[in-house]
Amino acid sequence: MEENQIIERLEKIFSSVFGKESIVLTRTTSAGDIAEWNSLNHMILISEVETAFNLKFKLKELNKMQHVGDLIDLIISKSIV
Amino acid sequence: MEFNSILFVLFFSTFFFLYWFVFNKNLKTQNLLILAGSYLFYACSDWRLLSLLIISSFINYQLGKKIAATDDEKQKGLLTTLGVTFGVGLLFYFKYLNFFIDSFSKLIASFGIHTSTHSLNIILPLGLSFYTFKTISYLLDVNSEKIKPIKDWVVFFNYVSFFPTMIAGPIDRATSFAPQLEKARVFNYENATTGLRQILWGFFKKLVIADNCVEITNNLFDNYLKLPGSSLVLGAFIYIVEIYADFSGYSDMAIGFSRLIGFNVTKNFNFPFFSQNTSEFWRRWHISLTSWMTEYVYTPLTFAFRSWGKSGLLLAIVINFVLVGLWHGASLNFILFGFLHGCYFIPLVINGTVNKNPANTTDNFFSNLKRFINRSGTFILVMLTAMILRANSITEAFHYYIKIFSKSLFSIPVLPTQNPKSDLAIIFFIFIMFILEWFGRHTDFALEKLGSKWPKIIRWGVYIIFVLVIFIFMAKPQQFVYAQF
Incomplete structure (x- = not known):
């Protein structure tokens, strides 16, 4: 899957989880850029991403995630495997 | 020795002079001075349990190095579990054992079985909850490779027992505090x-x-x-x-x-x-504890319950807050306090109003x-x-x-x-x-x-x-x- 396609799907998931009409994501977007993205709903977001891309993350992988770019890389690496 | 005592004024004045005017040439000796000051500060309040602080520092220092040294994930996990169990075990013995003995006796007495159990005479070491949380987060951070292990024992022992924050926090993380010990401090008037x-x-x-x-x-x-x-x-x-x-x-x-x-x-x-709202309240009250609990308790819990949607989120919040309550002390009052605060999140989660700002x-x-x-x-x-x-x-x-x-x-x-x-x-x-x-x-x-x-x-x-x-x-x-x- 291309990076652009992943971002497009992620934008839909983010908008749905955070209840916003549309969210524009870049590789450098982080929790600090989206007011609704906090520790309380972070895992709901992760769960939605897992379902949409049909994969499972490890907690250790999530702990290292700083930006949306890290999430994209993780999705790509898991999709390849 | 409390901050509002004459003894502390004398202690800190002397320490301040030695720190900036005598031991300021060499980082190692300045760090050793902080350590000596911290142990003196602790000993003045509770000399009997100073040895526990030192032993805990030593064990966690060694474990941190060993966790980082091995590439075997199983061994890493085992050593981390050992360290966390040691920390939780200390808290359980010194802080909660009597509470559980009493609660157990009352519980079985309600079934008509009377035992001759009695509370143990256990002294709670000063600052135990604070310094144990520091060592636990350190081991978990080394295990998840967020930080490298601290090589200099003086730096690590200081991280655990830094006297201004040892008795009642804030609970600093090694990620932000250890680097400050590793580089020279310059007096800044502002x-x-x-x-x-x-x-x-x-x-x-x-x-x-x-x-x-x-x-x-x-x-x-x-x-x-x-x-x-x-x-x-x-x-x-x-x-x-x-x-x-x-x-x-x-x-x-x-x-x-x-x-x-x-x-x-x-x-x-x-x-x-x-x-x-109460969610914002907990982002502003005892921030160092709530952020600690969020990272090391709440996040793993929500990860485990993530497929349950909002119900999993609420369960994780309630468990997290019961533990926050229990951290404050061993009594049903603290547990109820934490449980209620966890429940206050229910309408916020259901309405989706748990926003940052x-x-x-x-x-x-x-x-x-x-x-x-x-x-x-x-x-x-x-x-x-x-x-x-x-x-x-x-x-x-x-x-x-x-x-x-x-x-x-x-x-x-x-x-x-x-x-x-x-x-x-x-x-x-x-x-x-x-x-x-x-x-x-x-x-x-x-x-x-x-x-x-x-x-x-x-x-x-x-x-x-x-x-x-x-x-x-x-x-x-x-x-x-x-x-x-």
């Missing part, structure tokens, strides 16, 4: 004067407000059966102010003393009484009124829940609430006091604290920028007034509430 202002504000809150409130709340709650509900509401207000002034005052002093020796310690309070953008009459109502409602909820901590038992807490929610709530409150003039003065100082905190709410602490544009003479005049108020109105010193946690 940082030092900010530190002094923060210490002054901390002393004001602790000595003038918190310590004086103790007497008022003791008189009120000890005589609650004879008092109307309105008096109990007043008591609840003074009690929540007492806890806040005590703990945030201590944190301000700890951060201020750290600044004086060139360290930036994590912020612990961010004007929690101006929160618009509740809408603050508009500035008109109705949005201001809404914010005022939200803030008042949150304050009242937090205030009434804190009464559970003041009660000697859960039954007594319920009696408080029955009294409050009775007709006597609408009567004029009575203060059972021997010195009404002094009580009025304290209520006036509480009012001053709220005013200054409101206007300083966008800074680190209320006095940080107060009068920064005023002429120097007026600004210094204000500081001198604060010093005089402290000397005139300070009450009989009381132990820091959070030191017992």
